[in-house]
Structures are given as structure tokens and as C-alpha cells.
Amino acid sequence: PAGHALLDLRLADCSLSGCEGGRAVGELLAGAGAAAVQELDLGRNPELAAAGLAALAQALPEASELRGVCLQGCRLAGSEGGHAAAALARKAASLRALDLGKNSDFGPEGVMAMLRYLPSECGLREVALPACGLGWIEGALATARLLQRLPGLEKLDVSRSSSGIGSASLLELARKLPDASELKEVSLHASGLGAAQGGEAVASLLRRARALGRLDLGSNSELGAEGLAALALHFPDAASLREVSLSRCGIAGPDGGRAVAELLRRASSVERLSLLGNSGLGQTGLAALAKALQQRSGLKVLALGGCGLVGPESGEALARICQSAPHLERLDVRSNHDLGARGLLALARGLISSSDLQPMRELGLADNSLEGAQSGGAVAAVVRQMPALERLDLQGNQSLGSEGLAEMARGLPDDCALREVWLVSCSLAGSEGGQAIASLVQRARGLQKLHLGSNSGLWRDGLDELAWSLPAGHALTDIGLHCCGLSRAQDIRPVAVLLRSP
Numbered sequence: 001p002a003g004h005a006l007l008d009l010r011l012a013d014c015s016l017s018g019c020e021g022g023r024a025v026g027e028l029l030a031g032a033g034a035a036a037v038q039e040l041d042l043g044r045n046p047e048l049a050a051a052g053l054a055a056l057a058q059a060l061p062e063a064s065e066l067r068g069v070c071l072q073g074c075r076l077a078g079s080e081g082g083h084a085a086a087a088l089a090r091k092a093a094s095l096r097a098l099d100l101g102k103n104s105d106f107g108p109e110g111v112m113a114m115l116r117y118l119p120s121e122c123g124l125r126e127v128a129l130p131a132c133g134l135g136w137i138e139g140a141l142a143t144a145r146l147l148q149r150l151p152g153l154e155k156l157d158v159s160r161s162s163s164g165i166g167s168a169s170l171l172e173l174a175r176k177l178p179d180a181s182e183l184k185e186v187s188l189h190a191s192g193l194g195a196a197q198g199g200e201a202v203a204s205l206l207r208r209a210r211a212l213g214r215l216d217l218g219s220n221s222e223l224g225a226e227g228l229a230a231l232a233l234h235f236p237d238a239a240s241l242r243e244v245s246l247s248r249c250g251i252a253g254p255d256g257g258r259a260v261a262e263l264l265r266r267a268s269s270v271e272r273l274s275l276l277g278n279s280g281l282g283q284t285g286l287a288a289l290a291k292a293l294q295q296r297s298g299l300k301v302l303a304l305g306g307c308g309l310v311g312p313e314s315g316e317a318l319a320r321i322c323q324s325a326p327h328l329e330r331l332d333v334r335s336n337h338d339l340g341a342r343g344l345l346a347l348a349r350g351l352i353s354s355s356d357l358q359p360m361r362e363l364g365l366a367d368n369s370l371e372g373a374q375s376g377g378a379v380a381a382v383v384r385q386m387p388a389l390e391r392l393d394l395q396g397n398q399s400l401g402s403e404g405l406a407e408m409a410r411g412l413p414d415d416c417a418l419r420e421v422w423l424v425s426c427s428l429a430g431s432e433g434g435q436a437i438a439s440l441v442q443r444a445r446g447l448q449k450l451h452l453g454s455n456s457g458l459w460r461d462g463l464d465e466l467a468w469s470l471p472a473g474h475a476l477t478d479i480g481l482h483c484c485g486l487s488r489a490q491d492i493r494p495v496a497v498l499l500r501s502p
Contacts, residue, residue: 005036012043012070021045022052026059029066036065043072043099050076053084060091068097068126077105082113090119097126101157107133108142115149126155130187134161140169144176151180159189159216167197174204183209187216189245194222199230207236218247218274225251228259235266243272247303252280257288265294272301276332282308283317290320299325302332305364309336315343319350322358332364334393339368344378351385360386366422367396376404380411383418390417395424395451402432409439420449424480429457434465442471451480459485 009028016025025042028034042048053076060066069088076084081103089095100106111134118124127146134143143158143165158165165173170193177183186205193201198220206212217223228251244267251260256278264270275281281289286309302321309318314336322328333339344365351358363386365379375397383389394400405428412418421440428436433455441447452458463484470476 004033006034007036008039009034009037010041012041012045014045015047016042016045016052017047018049018052019055021048022055022057023059026056029064030059030061035061035063038065038067040066040068041070042074043070044074046073046075048074050080050084053081054087057084057087057091060088062091064092064094066092066095068099069095070099071103072099073102075105076100076103076110078107078109079113081106082110082115083117085110086114086117089122089124090117093119093123096123097155098124099128100132101128101130102132104131104133108138111142111146115145118149122150123152124150125152127153128157130157130189131160132158134158134165136166137169137172140165140173141176144173147181147183148176148178151178152182154182155185156183157187159187159191161191166192167194167201170201171197171204174201174208177205177208179208181209181211183212185214186212188220189216190219192222193217193220193227195224195226196230198223199227199232200234203231203234203236206239206241210236210238211240213240214243215241216245217249218245218276219249221248221250223249223251225253225255225259228256228263232259232263232266235263239267239269241267241270244270245274245276247274247276247278249278250280251275251278251285253282253285254288256281257285257290258292261289261292261294264297264299268294268298271298273299274303275307276303276305277307279306279308283310283314286314286317286321290317290324293321293324295324297325298327300327301330302328305332305334305336307333307336308338309333309343310338311340312342312346314339315346316350318347322351322360323354326354327359329359330362330364331360332362332393334364334366334368337367337369341370341375341378344375344382348378348381348385351382358386358388360389362391362393363389364393365397366393369399370394370397370404371399372401372404373407375400376407377411380408383416384411384413387413387415388417390419392418392420393422394426395422396426398425398427400426402428402430402436405433406436406439409436409443412440412443416444416446418444418447420451421447422451423455424451425454427457428452428455429462430459431461431465433458434462435469437462437466438469438471441474441476445471445473446475448475449478450476452484453480453482454484456483456485
């Protein structure tokens with residue numbers, strides 16, 4: 001309609017095909033209502049291909065305000081695909097972000113062709129090339145040429161290349177990186193980096209890209225403790241790294257724990273660390289990490305999901321890590337099925353002496369096989385030692401049940417700071433479940449968001465109990481009730497009561 005300014009246009013999975021599809025998008029963007037579009041998503045239109053993208057570029061108005069374009073999975077291949085991508089960048093002078101991911105035949109030829117035809121004053125700041133066939137030395141050299149051609153590039157994703165860039169190729173890429181590089185974020189996820197050579201190559205990249213603040217090394221399963229040790233040994237003093245993902249990197253046992261601690265000692269600027277999915281780390285690796293971790297670590301976010309943490313020993317190690325990282329705001333230990341109530345109680349005991357100093361805002365305990373009243377009481381014990389905690393994730397603890405939630409609610413402190421709680425798929429059922437939820441709201445009077453989805457046994461009885469038991473003056477503004485067993489018209493009555501609640 002006239003006077004309407006569309007800013008974000010998503011046409012993913014729309015069966016756009018060839019020149020006709022490309023021209024149609026270009027003509028749409030030339031229309032009065034869509035001339036101001038800044039974000040365009042054309043992902044997963046595999047029949048669009050290079051011909052369609054070239055037609056789009058030709059039909060695009062000169063005054064286009066496009067800033068971000070997604071072309072994932074559009075079957076852009078080789079030099080023709082690169083030429084078409086460059087044609088789009090030439091026409092859309094305001095373009096800052098280009099996502100070419102999952103065009104598996106794009107390859108080094110596509111990158112080099114794109115670079116040949118890009119405008120001299122190209123303003124691209126973000127380029128994503130995941131799963132684009134940039135394997136081994138040819139891919140690394142093409143990527144290096146991209147960085148030389150676009151010295152203002154700030155964000156680069158070359159993850160999941162078919163055969164992986166590899167350690168030697170990454171080292172070559174780092175050598176060719178321009179001194180004036182402004183790179184701030186790089187993803188090398190699943191790039192075939194291995195052991196010591198991989199660690200040295202990453203350190204070389206950091207030495208050249210001194211502004212780099214975020215680095216994703218996830219799913220380089222051969223990196224391991226040896227690779228981390230090499231990275232720590234060669235870590236440049238001038239690096240400004242703030243966030244690093246080492247998820248699923250084969251970090252295991254005490255050697256892995258000590259290597260992580262040494263890396264954090266050398267990379268003292270790191271504030272966010274993910275070790276998600278390093279199942280071999282275990283309680284011995286976590287204990288080694290806790291023992292070796294430098295006092296006053298600057299960590300603010302630590303993800304230890306799926307790391308094989310077991311029982312009280314792991315709970316004690318978690319407490320020591322919290323004490324060594326006094327700025328820690330978010331701790332995620334999801335999917336550690338053997339941590340259990342005893343592990344949580346050990347964590348709570350270990351925090352008693354430092355609870356007043358804990359700035360913890362978010363705690364993730366999802367999918368931890370927490371069961372019944374004992375686990376509910378253990379969760380409450382941990383929350384009591386985290387007086388600033390605002391977000392608690394318990395989703396996927398299918399054996400927690402109504403009894404466990406009720407016990408947790410009883411154990412919460414009077415001044416509980418919780419603002420958001422996830423209880424999705426926790427087997428809350430019937431009126432007992434509704435009463436347990438209401439008890440939680442009564443204890444956490446500042447609670448604003450409550451996620452209750454996939455508690456299929458809650459039914460009308462549970463929601464009735466919740467609706468009539470909510471305390472006056474509660475702060476709830478958002479309640480998720482998907483898949484909670486509401487199936488008939490009369491089941492809506494308790495929902496109506498909830499909506500009338502002030």
C-alpha cells in the first residue's frame with residue numbers, strides 16, 4: 001500500500017527459479033513500497049542459481065538501500081556464481097553483509113570471480129561462506145585474497161568446508177592477512193584443524209588479526225589438549241579476544257582441563273567460553289581446570305553442557321571455578337545427566353563463603369535428569385547462593401515433576417530475584433502441578449516469564465489450580481502453554497482467568 005515502507009523481506013523457500021524469479025524480486029524491490037528494503041532473504045531457492053541472481057542485480061534500482069542479503073542454498077556455482085554475486089554488490093552500493101553459505105560448488109573459483117568484478121569501493125563488512133567448498137590450500141588462498149581485497153571486512157565465516165581448510169592452509173591464510181585487517185569475528189567451525197599445528201595456526205591468525213574479538217573453533221575434534229596447549233604457548237600478547245567457542249573439540253581429562261586453564265591465563269581478555277559437548281572432559285578434567293584456573297579470571301559466560309560432569313566432585317569443582325571467576329554471570333551445565341542432586345548440593349555448599357560476591361544472572365540446568373523432591377531441593381539450595389540470579393533453565397528434566405517443583409519453590413529465598421524460569425517438558429501434571437507452579441510464583445514475586453510448554457499432563461485441572469492460586473500483584477507478563485493438554489473448548493476457561501489476572 002502507498003506510504004508503507006517495507007524494511008525486511010524474507011522470500012526463503014519460495015521456489016524462485018532462474019531469470020524469471022530473479023527479475024520478479026528485482027522488480028518488487030523497485031516498487032514504491034519495497035524501495036526501502038534493507039534486509040533480503042532468498043535462502044533455499046536452489047533453482048535461482050547464478051542466472052537468477054544476475055537477473056535480480058540487473059533489475060535492482062540504482063537507489064536500492066539493501067544492506068544485508070542471504071543467498072544460502074541458491075546453487076551458486078563457480079565463476080558464474082561469483083560473477084553474479086559481484087553484480088549484486090556493484091548494483092547495491094549500500095550492501096554490507098552477504099551470506100553465500102551452503103552453495104557447495106561455489107568454491108575458490110567463485111570467490112576469485114567475485115573479487116575480480118567487485119566495485120573498487122566495495123563496502124562489504126560481513127561475508128559468510130560456510131559449506132562453500134573452500135577446502136585446503138586453494139580455499140585458503142582464495143579466502144586470503146578476499147581479506148586483502150576487502151580490508152574493511154569485520155566478520156568472516158568459512159566454516160564447514162567440504163574437506164576443511166586444515167591447519168597448514170590456515171597458517172598460509174594467516175601469513176597473507178593484511179596488516180590493516182579489521183576482522184572482529186571469524187568462524188572456523190569444523191575446519192579440520194588438528195592438534196599442535198592447528199593451535200599454532202590459530203595463534204598465527206590472532207597475531208595478524210589483532211582486532212579479532214570472537215572466534216568459533218567448534219567441532220574441530222582433533223584439536224584436543226595438544227592443540228589448546230600450542231595455542232596457549234603461541235598466543236600473542238596483543239590479542240583482544242573476548243569470546244571463543246571450543247565446543248566438541250576433543251578436550252578430555254586432566255590434560256584437557258589444564259590446557260583450557262593455561263589458555264585462559266594467556267588469553268586474559270576472554271570473557272565468554274564455550275566447552276559444550278567435550279564429553280571426555282569429565283569430573284577429572286573439570287577438577288584440573290578448577291585447580292589450574294588463575295584467580296580473578298575475567299570470565300563472564302561459561303558453557304559446560306554435555307561435558308560428562310558427575311556427582312559431588314564436579315559440583316565442588318564448579319564452585320571453585322565460580323570463586324576463581326568473580327565476574328561470572330552465566331553458567332550453563334546442561335546435559336550432564338550424572339551431575340544429579342548431589343552435584344548441585346556440592347556446588348551450593350562450595351558457594352556459601354562467596355555467595356555475597358556472586359553476580360550470577362543465568363543458570364542452565366536443562367536436560368540434567370533431575371528427579372523429584374531431592375533434586376528440587378538441590379536446585380533451591382544453589383539458587384539461595386546466587387542472590388542475583390534472574391534466569392533459571394530447567395527444561396527437559398522430565399522426572400522433576402510436580403513434587404520436585406514444589407520442593408524447589410519451598411526452598412527459594414524470600415528475596416528471590418528470578419525473572420524468568422523454563423519448565424518446558426518437566427512432567428508437571430494435574431492440580432498438583434498447577435499448585436506447584438503457583439507456589440513458585442508466590443515465592444518469586446518478581447517472576448515475569450514462565451515457560452510451561454510440553455507438560456501434556458497439566459491439562460485443565462492444573463491450569464485451573466494455577467489460575468485461582470496466583471498471588472495478587474504477581475509480575476507475570478509472559479506464560480508459555482503450548483502442548484499442555486488443552487484440547488476442548490471448556491479447557492480455555494482457566495486461560496481466560498489467567499488473562500483477567502491483574
